[in-house]
Amino acid sequence: MPTIYEVSKLAGVSLATVSRVMNNTSPVRESTRKKVEAAMAELGYRPNSIARSLASNRSDSIGILVSELHGPFYGAMISSIEAEFRTAGKHVIIAAGHSEEATERDGIEFLLSRNCDALILHVEAVSDEYLVQLKAKEIPFVLINRQVPQLQPQCISLNNKLGGYLATQLLLRQGHRQLGYISGPLWKTDAQDRYRGHQLALQEAGLDWDPKRLFEGDYHEDGGSAGIRYFLQQGIPLTALICANDEMASGAMTEAREQGLFIPQQLSIIGFDNVMLSHYTYPKLSTIDYPIAAMGQMAARWVLKEVYQQKQPELQLVFEPRLIERDSCVVLPQP
Amino acid sequence: MPTIYEVSKLAGVSLATVSRVMNNTSPVRESTRKKVEAAMAELGYRPNSIARSLASNRSDSIGILVSELHGPFYGAMISSIEAEFRTAGKHVIIAAGHSEEATERDGIEFLLSRNCDALILHVEAVSDEYLVQLKAKEIPFVLINRQVPQLQPQCISLNNKLGGYLATQLLLRQGHRQLGYISGPLWKTDAQDRYRGHQLALQEAGLDWDPKRLFEGDYHEDGGSAGIRYFLQQGIPLTALICANDEMASGAMTEAREQGLFIPQQLSIIGFDNVMLSHYTYPKLSTIDYPIAAMGQMAARWVLKEVYQQKQPELQLVFEPRLIERDSCVVLPQP
DNA sequence: TTGTAAGCGTTATCAA
DNA sequence: TTGATAACGCTTACAA
Numbered sequence: 264m265p266t267i268y269e270v271s272k273l274a275g276v277s278l279a280t281v282s283r284v285m286n287n288t289s290p291v292r293e294s295t296r297k298k299v300e301a302a303m304a305e306l307g308y309r310p311n312s313i314a315r316s317l318a319s320n321r322s323d324s325i326g327i328l329v330s331e332l333h334g335p336f337y338g339a340m341i342s343s344i345e346a347e348f349r350t351a352g353k354h355v356i357i358a359a360g361h362s363e364e365a366t367e368r369d370g371i372e373f374l375l376s377r378n379c380d381a382l383i384l385h386v387e388a389v390s391d392e393y394l395v396q397l398k399a400k401e402i403p404f405v406l407i408n409r410q411v412p413q414l415q416p417q418c419i420s421l422n423n424k425l426g427g428y429l430a431t432q433l434l435l436r437q438g439h440r441q442l443g444y445i446s447g448p449l450w451k452t453d454a455q456d457r458y459r460g461h462q463l464a465l466q467e468a469g470l471d472w473d474p475k476r477l478f479e480g481d482y483h484e485d486g487g488s489a490g491i492r493y494f495l496q497q498g499i500p501l502t503a504l505i506c507a508n509d510e511m512a513s514g515a516m517t518e519a520r521e522q523g524l525f526i527p528q529q530l531s532i533i534g535f536d537n538v539m540l541s542h543y544t545y546p547k548l549s550t551i552d553y554p555i556a557a558m559g560q561m562a563a564r565w566v567l568k569e570v571y572q573q574k575q576p577e578l579q580l581v582f583e584p585r586l587i588e589r590d591s592c593v594v595l596p597q598p
Numbered sequence: 599m600p601t602i603y604e605v606s607k608l609a610g611v612s613l614a615t616v617s618r619v620m621n622n623t624s625p626v627r628e629s630t631r632k633k634v635e636a637a638m639a640e641l642g643y644r645p646n647s648i649a650r651s652l653a654s655n656r657s658d659s660i661g662i663l664v665s666e667l668h669g670p671f672y673g674a675m676i677s678s679i680e681a682e683f684r685t686a687g688k689h690v691i692i693a694a695g696h697s698e699e700a701t702e703r704d705g706i707e708f709l710l711s712r713n714c715d716a717l718i719l720h721v722e723a724v725s726d727e728y729l730v731q732l733k734a735k736e737i738p739f740v741l742i743n744r745q746v747p748q749l750q751p752q753c754i755s756l757n758n759k760l761g762g763y764l765a766t767q768l769l770l771r772q773g774h775r776q777l778g779y780i781s782g783p784l785w786k787t788d789a790q791d792r793y794r795g796h797q798l799a800l801q802e803a804g805l806d807w808d809p810k811r812l813f814e815g816d817y818h819e820d821g822g823s824a825g826i827r828y829f830l831q832q833g834i835p836l837t838a839l840i841c842a843n844d845e846m847a848s849g850a851m852t853e854a855r856e857q858g859l860f861i862p863q864q865l866s867i868i869g870f871d872n873v874m875l876s877h878y879t880y881p882k883l884s885t886i887d888y889p890i891a892a893m894g895q896m897a898a899r900w901v902l903k904e905v906y907q908q909k910q911p912e913l914q915l916v917f918e919p920r921l922i923e924r925d926s927c928v929v930l931p932q933p
Numbered sequence: 934t935t936g937t938a939a940g941c942g943t944t945a946t947c948a949a
Numbered sequence: 950t951t952g953a954t955a956a957c958g959c960t961t962a963c964a965a
Binding site: 288315318 | 941945
C-alpha cells in the first residue's frame with residue numbers, strides 16, 4: 264500500500280500538498296494538482312482512513328444500536344440509515360441491544376470505544392437518567408422511538424398515541440363495540456402510548472374502559488396467540504381486536520383461526536407497524552404505518568447536520584402514523 | 599479523554615508497561631499491574647481504538663456486504679455475524695450491494711477504504727474474475743452463498759441443488775405429477791442450482807422435463823404472482839408448484855387464491871429459504887430450510903481463525919438444506 | 934520485569 | 950501557493 268509520502272515523492276511535492284489536493288482544504292495550483300493526481304493514480308494510492316482519523320480526530324463512523332438486527336423492523340431502519348451515510352462517505356457500525364439493559368449499555372460502551380463520531384440509538388431498556396448522563400459525555404447521539412424530556416432536540420419519535428387512537432377509531436367507525444386490546448410489554452413507553460391512544464378513542468366515543476379487555480403481550484407472535492386464548496377462556500365477547508404490533512396480530516390471527524373463528528367475518532384484527540409480514544398474512548392485515556425508513560433517514564440527517572455541519576433541510580423530529588386499510592377489518596355484520 | 603500517557607504518569611510507570619497490562623502481551627509484576635489498573639480506573643481511561651489500529655496495523659473491524667440490509671434473510675445473517683464478533687471484541691461495518699454489479703464493487707471498495715481486517719461478502723452480480731483478482735489484493739475475505747472454483751477454501755455455501763431436489767421429491771412422494779417451477783433470476787447461480795436439483799428429481803422419477811413448466815421469476819412476490827398467471831394463461835395443468843424462494847411462494851399463494859384456487863387442496867405450494875414469512879402465510883408454508891444464521895456464524899469463525907489466528911473448531915464450508923413440512927403441501931387427492 | 938524510542942500515515946500549524 | 954514539522958495515541962522492537 265503506497266502512502267502519502269510516496270505520492271509526494273513521485274509528484275515532487277510535499278506531504279502537505281498531497282493532503283491539500285485530497286481534501287481541497289486550501290488552494291493548490293492547477294498544474295501541481297494535476298501532478299499529484301497523476302502520481303496518486305499511478306501508484307493506486309488509497310488514503311489510510313485510520314491514520315486520517317487519528318490525525319483529524321474524526322472517524323467518519325456512526326454507531327447504530329438497535330434491539331435486534333433481524334426482524335422486519337430494524338432492517339428497514341438500518342437500510343435507510345446506511346444509504347444516507349454512504350453517499351456522505353461515512354460508515355456505519357452496528358450493534359444489537361436485545362432490549363436488555365445490560366446489553367444495551369454494553370453495546371453503547373462498545374460503540375463509544377470504537378470512536379464513533381455519533382450514535383444513533385434505538386434503546387428500550389436503558390433508563391432516561393443513563394441517557395441524560397450519556398449526553399454529558401463527549402459523543403453526540405440521536406434517540407429513535409423514545410422521548411426523553413431533557414433530550415427533546417435529539418429525539419426522533421412516532422406519535423404512538425395517535426396510532427393507537429387511529430386503530431381504535433377505525434374499528435369503532437366500522438360499528439364494533441366489543442373490542443379487545445393486546446398491548447406490548449407495558450414497561451415500554453411505546454406500548455403505553457399506543458394503549459393510551461386506544462383509551463382515548465374509547466373515551467371520546469363514550470364507551471367505558473374495561474381492564475379485562477386488555478391483555479399484555481410481548482410484541483411477538485406468542486403474545487397474540489396467548490391473548491386470543493385469554494379472551495376466549497375468560498368468555499369475553501369480541502368482535503374486533505387491536506394488537507399493538509403486527510407480529511402479535513399475526514399470532515392472534517393464526518390462533519383465532521385454529522379456535523374456529525373466521526377472520527375477518529367473526530373477528531376483525533388490526534395490527535401496528537406495517538412491517539412486511541402484514542403483507543403476507545391472510546387476510547392481509549390492516550395496520551398502522553410506522554414510517555421507520557423515513558425516521559432512520561432523518562436520524563442520519565440529524566447527524567450529518569449537527570455533527571458534520573452539513574447543511575440539511577429542516578429536520579423533523581416527530582412523525583405521524585397512518586392508517587393502512589387492508590382486509591382484516593370489516594364493518595360489523597348486522598345481526 | 600485521558601491518554602495512555604496520563605495513565606503511565608499517574609501510575610508511575612512507562613507507556614510500554616501500560617500497554618502491556620492492557621494487552622497482556624508480556625508478563626508484568628502483579629504489583630505494578632495493580633497500580634496501572636488503579637490509575638486507569640481513576641482516570642476512566644478508555645484506549646483509543648484508532649491509535650491502536652494505526653500502530654498495530656489491525657482495525658479489529660470486519661466489513662460485511664449483503665444485497666439488502668432489510669428483508670428477512672440478511673437480517674438473520676448479519677445478526678449472527680455480529681454476535682460472534684462482538685464477543686471477540688471485533689466490530690462490523692456494513693454495506694449494501696443491491697444485487698448490482700457497480701454497487702457491489704463500490705461497496706467492496708468502500709469497505710476496503712475503511713481498512714477492514716477482513717470482508718464477508720454476499721455478492722451476486724460481481725464476476726468470478728473480479729473476486730479472484732480481489733484475492734490478489736491484501737484483504738482476506740469469505741464468500742457466502744457462492745462457489746468460485748479458484749476460491750474454494752473461502753466459500754461458504756448451501757447445497758442449493760439438493761434443496762431443489764428435496765422440494766421436488768416431497769411433492770412427487772405426495773403423488774403430484776403435474777408440477778410447475780418458478781425459479782429465481784437464472785443468471786444467479788443459486789437459482790440455477792435449485793432448478794437443477796428440481797430437474798434431477800424429475801429425471802430420477804422418470805418424468806420428463808417440460809420447459810413450459812418453468813417460469814423465471816425475480817425472487818420477489820411479484821415473481822410468484824406472475825408465475826401463477828403464466829401457468830393459468832397457458833392452460834398448463836398444475837397440482838403442485840415449487841417456488842425457488844419463500845417470497846415468490848407467498849406471492850403465488852395470494853395470486854392463486856385470488857384466481858379462485860384453494861390452497862393446498864387444489865394446489866400444493868412449496869417455498870425455499872424458510873424465512874420468517876413462511877410462518878405468517880396461511881396455510882403455513884412448507885419450505886426448504888436455509889441455515890443462514892449458522893452460515894453467518896461460520897463465516898465469522900472463518901475470519902476469527904484465518905485472520906486473527908484464534909483457534910476454532912473445524913470449519914464447515916458446505917451446508918445442507920432441510921425439508922420443513924408445514925401446511926401448504928398435501929398428498930394429491932385421489933380423483 | 935520494565936523503560937526508551939522509533940514508528941504507523943495522516944492532518945494542521947507555521948513559516949516562507 | 951507551498952513546505953517543514955509537530956502532533957494524534959498507541960504498539961513494539963530493542964535495551965537494560
